[in-house]
Amino acid sequence: MTKLPRFSLAFLHPRYWLSWVGIAALWLIMLLPYPLLFRIGHSLGRLAMRLLPRRVEIARRNLELCFPQMSEDERETLLQRNFESVGMGVIETGMAWFWPAWRVRKCYTVVGYEHMEKARAKGNGVVLVGMHFLTLELGARIFGMLNPGIGVYRPNNNALLDWLQTRGRLRSNKTMLDRHDLKGMIRSLKQNEILWYAPDHDYGKTNSVFVPFFAVPDAATTAGSYMLVKSARSAVIPFVPRRRADGTGYELIILEDIGEALQGGDKESVATQMNRAIEQAVRMAPEQYMWLHRRFKTRPDGQPDRYARRKQVAPRIDILSVDDFSDRSGVQQ
Numbered sequence: 474m475t476k477l478p479r480f481s482l483a484f485l486h487p488r489y490w491l492s493w494v495g496i497a498a499l500w501l502i503m504l505l506p507y508p509l510l511f512r513i514g515h516s517l518g519r520l521a522m523r524l525l526p527r528r529v530e531i532a533r534r535n536l537e538l539c540f541p542q543m544s545e546d547e548r549e550t551l552l553q554r555n556f557e558s559v560g561m562g563v564i565e566t567g568m569a570w571f572w573p574a575w576r577v578r579k580c581y582t583v584v585g586y587e588h589m590e591k592a593r594a595k596g597n598g599v600v601l602v603g604m605h606f607l608t609l610e611l612g613a614r615i616f617g618m619l620n621p622g623i624g625v626y627r628p629n630n631n632a633l634l635d636w637l638q639t640r641g642r643l644r645s646n647k648t649m650l651d652r653h654d655l656k657g658m659i660r661s662l663k664q665n666e667i668l669w670y671a672p673d674h675d676y677g678k679t680n681s682v683f684v685p686f687f688a689v690p691d692a693a694t695t696a697g698s699y700m701l702v703k704s705a706r707s708a709v710i711p712f713v714p715r716r717r718a719d720g721t722g723y724e725l726i727i728l729e730d731i732g733e734a735l736q737g738g739d740k741e742s743v744a745t746q747m748n749r750a751i752e753q754a755v756r757m758a759p760e761q762y763m764w765l766h767r768r769f770k771t772r773p774d775g776q777p778d779r780y781a782r783r784k785q786v787a788p789r790i791d792i793l794s795v796d797d798f799s800d801r802s803g804v805q806q
Contacts (some may be wrong), residue, residue: 478636480494489633495512496637499567507580510564511720518560522553529556532764534780539687540759554760561716562607569610569639574618581615585727589620592708592730598662600701600732602711604673604751605763608723610641613669615725617645622667624649625658652676655700662705672698672744673751675771683773683788684745687752698735699743708732710748715758726757 484493502513522529532555536548543551568577601611601622613624624642624651629635639649647666650657661668666761672695675681686692701711709732715724731750735743757761769779 478639480636481632485638489631492631492633496633498654499563500571502564503567503571507722508720510568511561514561514564515557516560517563518557519553521559522556528765530782531780532556535764535766535768538689538769538779541688546725549731551760552764555762555764558607558716558761559765565608565611565716566641569614570644572639576647577611577614577618580722581725582722583619583725583727585729586619588710588727588729592710592732593620595708596665598665598705598707599667599700600662600705600707600709601667601669602709602747602750602754603669603671604711604713604754605671605766606714606758606761607763608714608716608761609671609763611723612712612725613642613712614645615723616669616712619725621645621647622669623647623661623669624669625652626650627652640770655697658697658701659704662701662707668707670697670700670701672747673768674766675768678771681771682740682744684741684748686768688749689769691776692748692769694744694748696740696744698747699738699740701736702735702743706732706736709735709747709750711754713754713757715745716761729753751774 491531502510505513526726529552530694533548533552536543536551536555536560540548540551566579589599599622601616603613603616606612616622624646626638626642628651629638642649646669650661650668658668675693676695678693680696681693683691687693700709708730710730711728713724713726713728715726717723728750731746735746738746767780
């Protein structure tokens, strides 16, 4: 388990100076009123769409795979709104890590809290299914203020940022567990703790099964959900931290317990039902989901990469007159 981290003098090394500049800038921005932060976040997202073409390409491909029924124009509109949420995600991370509790309390309402109360009344642990919405840091802070729990995370490669994110996340939660510490997760649930758990990313082929997710029939999905359900027999409650489109704050939406429905299933059926629950949650705010992650990068053996860039074929130039060349030259695809 992770305890409240101590500051290290090593963080003053020049290799961290650029990180400190970014941290200081984010802290200063957090002093501004929320309506202005809302505008800044959207502007950052539109800028990110220009500066991160590869991520735009990945997000566009994910939307194409998951929502084939949408027209291309509808998906492009969703893509633009999603990158505005990417910018807001930076702002909301700062809110989660730097805002005092009184300021956080002013910005949200809660829907469906009775589902958590019912689960806690049984005296069992709770697997809190926290999908990778771009609001996830703020959502975890808000939920922790209501019911402090234990977060599952991947340590940041940058030691300074790892210190900062752990410190920020423990402002309203008890401790953190490395995502590979399955025994620690099961132990926590058996001690009737609330475990924040995100099974919606592609974590590779090891300990994964290939099951449907949206319109993709073979999405690599962690089998960790099966292990938790089988070992701890806890409540399983998805939740959605949804940003209001009008810029007036957030809704913490707590969905019904699906734990009983998962009992008795094998790895594939548990992963499939978990993905269905995640789909239900994502459809509540699809523009706020982390589509820039390569969710479908892991394929069954022999299957092609879904994110391979299309290769452009060199233009074929015939021996023509200048006039003909100006009309017919181009790249063939």
